[in-house]
Amino acid sequence: MSSFNTQITKGEVPYTPEEAGYESLYIDRLNDFIRRMIEDKIVQGGSYCLTRHGKTFARNAVGSLDYRSPEKPLLPDSIRRIASITKMFTATALFMLAERGYININDTVARHLPEFDTPLHKGITVYNLLTHTSGLLPDWGAFPDAYETDWSKYLDEFDGNWIKALLTQQPRRKPNEEWIYSSHCFCILGEIIQRISGKQLGEFVKENILNPLGMNETFYDLPDEVFGRVCVTNEHEVPTPAAERKSGPWSLLPQGGWGISSTLADINKFGRMLLNNGSLDGVRIVGRKSVENMSWSHLKHDNLRNYCWGADEVHYCGLGFEVMTNKPFNHMTEGTFGHEGAGVCWLYIDPKEDFVANVFMPYYSGQFNLIPIHNTKYVIWSGLL
Numbered sequence: 251m252s253s254f255n256t257q258i259t260k261g262e263v264p265y266t267p268e269e270a271g272y273e274s275l276y277i278d279r280l281n282d283f284i285r286r287m288i289e290d291k292i293v294q295g296g297s298y299c300l301t302r303h304g305k306t307f308a309r310n311a312v313g314s315l316d317y318r319s320p321e322k323p324l325l326p327d328s329i330r331r332i333a334s335i336t337k338m339f340t341a342t343a344l345f346m347l348a349e350r351g352y353i354n355i356n357d358t359v360a361r362h363l364p365e366f367d368t369p370l371h372k373g374i375t376v377y378n379l380l381t382h383t384s385g386l387l388p389d390w391g392a393f394p395d396a397y398e399t400d401w402s403k404y405l406d407e408f409d410g411n412w413i414k415a416l417l418t419q420q421p422r423r424k425p426n427e428e429w430i431y432s433s434h435c436f437c438i439l440g441e442i443i444q445r446i447s448g449k450q451l452g453e454f455v456k457e458n459i460l461n462p463l464g465m466n467e468t469f470y471d472l473p474d475e476v477f478g479r480v481c482v483t484n485e486h487e488v489p490t491p492a493a494e495r496k497s498g499p500w501s502l503l504p505q506g507g508w509g510i511s512s513t514l515a516d517i518n519k520f521g522r523m524l525l526n527n528g529s530l531d532g533v534r535i536v537g538r539k540s541v542e543n544m545s546w547s548h549l550k551h552d553n554l555r556n557y558c559w560g561a562d563e564v565h566y567c568g569l570g571f572e573v574m575t576n577k578p579f580n581h582m583t584e585g586t587f588g589h590e591g592a593g594v595c596w597l598y599i600d601p602k603e604d605f606v607a608n609v610f611m612p613y614y615s616g617q618f619n620l621i622p623i624h625n626t627k628y629v630i631w632s633g634l635l
Contacts, residue, residue: 254294254314254614256285261299261309261326261514267633270305276633277308283629284312284611291614293594293622294483295324298609299514300630301522309514315481317615329467330481330610331511333591337436338520340506341380341570343443343455345540352446355380355543355569362442365413370421376442378425379435380569381548385423387416387434392558402499412502413441429549429556429564433507436570440506451504462533463519468512470505480511483593483612508591514608517597521588521606525599544569545587545599580624581631594622603634 258281267274284296295313299306313324347353353362359374360366366374378384387401401416408414416438422430440451447454452470460468472480477489523530524545527538547567556564567573574586588598594611607630611622 254288254320255323256288256312257323258310258312259323259325261311263306263309265305265307267307268635270300270302270307271635272300272302272307273633273635276629277310279632280626280629281310281312283626287611287622288313288614292617292619294612294614295481296609296611296622296626297324297326297328297330297514298607298626298630299326299518301518301606302634303604304522304526306518309518311514313612315479317483324481324610324612325479327467327479327513327515328481328610329469329472329476329479329511329513330595330612331487331508331591331593332517332595332597333508333593334433335517335589335591335595335597336505336508336510337433337570338524338589338597339455339459339510340436340439340443340451341544342459342524342536342540343451344376344380344439344570345536345544346458347443347446349537349540353442359438359442362445363413363438365411365417368417371417374425376439377548377569379439382429382431382435382566383426383549383554384432384435385421385425385427385430387419387432388422388430388558389433392431393422394560405499405502410502412499413438426554429554429558429566431558431566434503436507437503437505440504443506444504451506452509459520459535460516462535463516463523463530465512465516465519468510468516470509472511481610481612484615514610517608518606521597521599521608524587525601525604525606544571545573545585545601547573547575580627582627583631590623596623598627600631603631605631605634607631 287293297311300308309326311324311326314320315322315324355377357376360372374384404415404418472489474491482488528536528541545568549567554564571587574582583600583602586600590596597608
């Protein structure tokens with residue numbers, strides 16, 4: 251197989267780095283860093299979009315779009331799955347309902363989902379789901395010890411009710427005892443949104459977030475016509491035509507914890523909306539107080555422990571958002587918030603620096619490596635003037 255593409259493709263942007271308060275030297279260093287990761291077979295490619303003081307000054311890409319055709323370049327407008335960044339959209343949608351009086355973040359989940367009205371689950375709150383403190387289903391591989399997560403085999407017993415099937419799995423902890431990363435909890439939040447709104451989660455998000463922000467290339471279900479622009483790193487990421495998609499247990503879950511695919515420019519719009527306290531270009535999505543609540547360090551002083559993937563501290567402190575509480579942290583300012591997604595991708599908003607940065611760094615053959623997750627942030631934040 252031939253080498254992956256290492257030609258830089260620059261997207262059109264209205265400002266130079268210096269006009270936005272950023273040093274151009276670090277754009278060159280970032281490009282060189284991504285090229286080195288490609289040469290070392292850490293990533294298949296890398297792309298990024300940077301905005302400061304409301305001025306987008308870089309939207310570039312290097313590497314290959316598709317592992318099957320290494321010569322085909324990853325482009326600034328390529329589409330990539332954003333995995334757990336999806337959780338930020340779910341949290342924002344939930345707060346939109348809270349602003350309309352439909353839900354309180356301190357509500358028990360049982361108030362909205364009767365399936366939770368059991369002795370084991372009735373104490374779990376919406377807050378617990380948002381902060382990963384419910385004790386329910388850890389993500390796959392989060393702990394070295396075996397932990398059964400195959401709830402799907404119980405679906406027939408509960409006539410296809412996926413929530414009842416899921417709740418057959420014994421909680422790892424009681425609520426508020428431990429920070430346990432759980433994408434399933436955001437699917438449960440998605441179900442709450444669906445039952446309150448009467449709409450499918452993707453439909454609600456599209457009508458109330460994506461369309462108002464002009465995020466026209468952001469999808470829960472990829473349309474067939476964009477398949478040629480989708481970045482894939484292994485056979486599991488190859489899009490399936492709509493006519494060939496099979497239903498199964500996972501299709502029952504609202505995609506609250508994963509599922510969105512998007513472009514650099516669209517995700518940057520979402521980040522700029524949050525940086526601007528809930529509005530962008532005159533369009534209000536959520537109020538300032540909702541953004542403050544989601545991006546505040548709720549768990550900073552709760553002395554919770556985090557044993558997921560061998561960690562020992564809790565950095566994920568917001569309501570659906572990760573919040574940087576330890577300074578310095580990869581050069582990001584304390585109070586920077588956002589989310590990472592498997593793959594690698596991330597979106598971070600630095601209010602003190604008036605800065606939004608988002609990247610797609612697709613792994614080489616899907617192999618996990620911390621370098622594109624963390625080291626990239628050092629390079630990017632170093633360019634701030």
